[in-house]
Amino acid sequence: xxxxxxxxxxxGLKAVLRGLDFSVEAGEFxxxxxxxxxxxxxxxxxxxxxSRPTLGSVNIAGYSLPGQASAVRRxxxxxxxxxxxxGDLTAxxxxxxxxxxxxxxHADKRISEVLDLVGLLPxxxxxxxxxxxxxQQRLAIGRAVLHDPEVMLFDEPHTGLDQxxxxxxxxxxxxxxxxxxxxxxxxxxxxxxxxxxxRFDVLSRGxxxxxxxxxxxxxxxxxxxxxxxxxEA
Amino acid sequence: MQPIPQVENQxxxxxxxxxxxxxxxSVSAIVWKDLAAELRSRELLSAMLVFALLVxxxxxxxxxxxxxxxxxxxxxxxxxTFAFAGTLGLNRSMAMEKDRGCLDGLLLAPVxxxxxxxxKAIGNLIFMLIVEAIVLPVYTVLYSVNLFTPGLLLxxxxxxxGYVAVGTLLSTMAVQTRTRDVLLPILLFPMVIPILIAxxxxxxxxxxxxxxxDILPWINLLVVYDVIFIAAAFMVFDYIVEE
Numbered sequence: 347x348x349x350x351x352x353x354x355x356x357x358g359l360k361a362v363l364r365g366l367d368f369s370v371e372a373g374e375f376x377x378x379x380x381x382x383x384x385x386x387x388x389x390x391x392x393x394x395x396x397s398r399p400t401l402g403s404v405n406i407a408g409y410s411l412p413g414q415a416s417a418v419r420r421x422x423x424x425x426x427x428x429x430x431x432x433g434d435l436t437a438x439x440x441x442x443x444x445x446x447x448x449x450x451x452h453a454d455k456r457i458s459e460v461l462d463l464v465g466l467l468p469x470x471x472x473x474x475x476x477x478x479x480x481x482q483q484r485l486a487i488g489r490a491v492l493h494d495p496e497v498m499l500f501d502e503p504h505t506g507l508d509q510x511x512x513x514x515x516x517x518x519x520x521x522x523x524x525x526x527x528x529x530x531x532x533x534x535x536x537x538x539x540x541x542x543x544x545r546f547d548v549l550s551r552g553x554x555x556x557x558x559x560x561x562x563x564x565x566x567x568x569x570x571x572x573x574x575x576x577x578e579a
Numbered sequence: 580m581q582p583i584p585q586v587e588n589q590x591x592x593x594x595x596x597x598x599x600x601x602x603x604x605s606v607s608a609i610v611w612k613d614l615a616a617e618l619r620s621r622e623l624l625s626a627m628l629v630f631a632l633l634v635x636x637x638x639x640x641x642x643x644x645x646x647x648x649x650x651x652x653x654x655x656x657x658x659x660t661f662a663f664a665g666t667l668g669l670n671r672s673m674a675m676e677k678d679r680g681c682l683d684g685l686l687l688a689p690v691x692x693x694x695x696x697x698x699k700a701i702g703n704l705i706f707m708l709i710v711e712a713i714v715l716p717v718y719t720v721l722y723s724v725n726l727f728t729p730g731l732l733l734x735x736x737x738x739x740x741g742y743v744a745v746g747t748l749l750s751t752m753a754v755q756t757r758t759r760d761v762l763l764p765i766l767l768f769p770m771v772i773p774i775l776i777a778x779x780x781x782x783x784x785x786x787x788x789x790x791x792x793d794i795l796p797w798i799n800l801l802v803v804y805d806v807i808f809i810a811a812a813f814m815v816f817d818y819i820v821e822e
Contacts, residue, residue: 396686397822412821420689428680430687434616446608447688449601473619489684 433475480511609698
């Protein structure tokens with residue numbers, strides 16, 4: 347579903363990604379782990395077609411980036427620690443705006459379904475700026491699944507959420523994975539992703555330093571694996 | 580937790596077809612979104628309007644003009660007011676997109692990115708025209724100069740289109756920097772000097788009743804400037820928003 351070959355990204359003279367190779371099968375849930383500055387967000391922004399690679403090839407669902415970016419975007423849902431929502435619009439208006447941008451048919455029905463899914467149907471006519479951080483993140487997930495994407499990218503989605511909101515997000519993430527979607531998620535919270543992902547990749551100094559399937563590791567040993575991978579990188 | 584509902588008829592896996600229909604739909608969605616948000620907050624319009632009214636009030640007391648002098652300086656005062664108020668609006672309009680990551684939300688949509696430019700530019704133009712529509716009668720009362728002539732109104736529309744065409748492009752660049760509030764006027768004013776000169780000259784021509792042959796070259800310059808910068812923005816916007 348996702349194939350990345352020899353990906354390089356430079357900002358000026360600074361190379362953030364240095365020949366990164368990465369592939370994800372359809373339906374896999376990959377947790378991308380790594381310290382601050384490892385290049386996780388940069389990598390996800392390239393996958394999301396928000397940033398252009400300096401060198402290398404990126405292919406998502408059979409479409410290459412940046413050449414076929416529009417077709418790739420149609421198949422992507424992105425959730426970051428920012429909600430990407432307009433505070434002066436209601437929850438419903440925000441989704442209606444994105445439904446028009448994605449040209450979604452039967453938009454009213456779909457918006458109601460998604461609001462119901464994220465538990466915000468009773469608050470559909472409230473302004474987003476009156477929502478708590480957790481509610482905004484729930485609506486952000488609703489925005490990301492609105493067009494029923496095949497691939498979902500989560501960039502540290504738990505940032506700033508309280509315990510209840512984190513649990514709700516985990517439930518949605520499990521549901522997303524159970525529907526057969528391909529998921530790539532960056533996170534610093536190893537305990538949380540140990541339960542969610544089917545594969546763990548460690549990104550260090552702009553390359554994938556190590557990768558392991560969930561079946562090959564006990565959740566309790568993930569931290570040791572992570573530390574060892576960074577030490578050997 | 581309920582299962583995530585699927586979009587009917589598998590539309591999610593069907594790439595959006597190209598053409599003018601989706602382009603216009605995306606542009607109108609962005610314009611609708613900007614108008615709806617502004618209707619709620621009144622953040623942008625009120626700032627532009629208060630600023631514009633204060634400027635013409637200050638000029639009115641500072642200059643203490645006689646009737647003849649009024650006709651000479653009116654165009655200058657008007658365009659200084661529109662330019663500064665417009666900069667306020669342009670800055671705020673893009674900052675709203677950037678602050679909550681909404682610009683990324685727009686860029687993630689499977690639409691031609693020039694549609695984002697046109698949507699934002701049309702929204703900015705509407706806000707600027709609203710402010711101008713309120714400033715003009717106030718100016719007419721304060722300065723006792725009739726500004727409601729078809730020629731002058733045409734110049735104001737053409738000048739505003741050019742100003743917004745360049746301003747929307749530059750505000751998209753400036754908003755991605757740490758010094759966005761300072762950077763926009765520094766980039767914008769040198770770029771709009773031709774349009775401000777042409778607008779002031781043609782406005783003065785209409786106010787003083789000059790011959791059409793004297794005014795026409797300035798109007799032609801306005802039209803050419805508008806066309807060139809709209810075309811340039813259409814071509815380069817994709818590169819400006821991409822990292």
